[in-house]
Amino acid sequence: MIKIRKFNKSDIPKITHLWNQNVKHDLMTEALLFEKTFADPDFRASLTMIAGEDKPVGFMQGLYRVTATREKIGWIKLFFVVKKFRRQGIATLLLQRIEDLLWGEGVSEIRIMDSNPNYFQPGIDPFYTEAIAFVERNGYKKFADTANLIADLNRDLNTASEVNALAGEGIEIRRAEEKDRAQLAEFLSLKFPSWEKEVPAAFQNRPTSLHLAFYNGRLGAFSAYDVNNLNTGWFGPIGTDKVFRGKGVGGILLKRCLQDIRKQGHKHAIIPWVGPIPFYMHYVNARMHRVFWRYKKERNK
Secondary structure, three states: OOOEEEOOHHHHHHHHHHHHHHOOOOOOOHHHHHHHOOOOOOOOHHHEEEEOOOOOOEEEEEEEEEOOOOOEEEEEEEEEEOHHHOOOOHHHHHHHHHHHHHHHOOOOEEEEOOOOOOOOOOOEOOOOHHHHHHHHHOOOEEEEEEEEEEEEOOOOOOOHHHHHHHHOOOEEEEEOOHHHHHHHHHHHHHHOHHHOOOHHHHHHOOOOOEEEEEEOOEEEEEEEEOOOOOOOOEEEEEEEOHHHOOOOHHHHHHHHHHHHHHHOOOOEEEEOOOOOHHHHHHHHOOEEEEEEEEEEEEOOO
């Protein structure tokens, strides 16, 4: 009988190693696993479990978040089972235990992986056929799909002339500073509430991984990177108020972030959970990279 126990910080090296042996298209560092688990403000040790005592054979992380409307949403954020131990009911045992706890917390639904603002991937890549079969066998229904783009950073990303030209129209584009926090919070609350928790994480980085655009001193657009999956070349989110649209502001902000990502030593940038594909293709020739299926299970009425 496989024993189930809680995940501890001392497990990070071992679980990272096993993850990389068994989830080969989405490699993990110890720092990144810490970010996804203990560094998540909603992390709960009671919802993060290992199958196997001294020799782990499976791992699953659950959590829930409270939305702005006070709704509780649950997630299965990360999971794997060592290959030679699959199809023995281990993942199902972990899932059932975490589901029972999440339903007990009063969540209205449980989703798979897309745990914004701190998430690893925005769903399951259908390449992982066993994972797709596993969640569908356990009652999860596909409700959407999304994609990640990839941008080659070996290109001209200089925006100096464009920034100077817009300055003549009263538009200032610059890196965010600490003094911008309050105005940014108000802007996100009014225009992009889905990113209220994600974007401010940029202020923790050095340099601040956030670029802003102002019109006569009023914030109208932003672009961020390294607010999720730190130091992996992860771009976004980005948002532009309608007052700036059609002026190329979004493209400038995008390029400024990609310049920073290139300076970190990355050759490519990942644009995850992508919305306007033509926008990214136009400005940086971003190409389709990964596709993800999104799943959820609703609470029984």
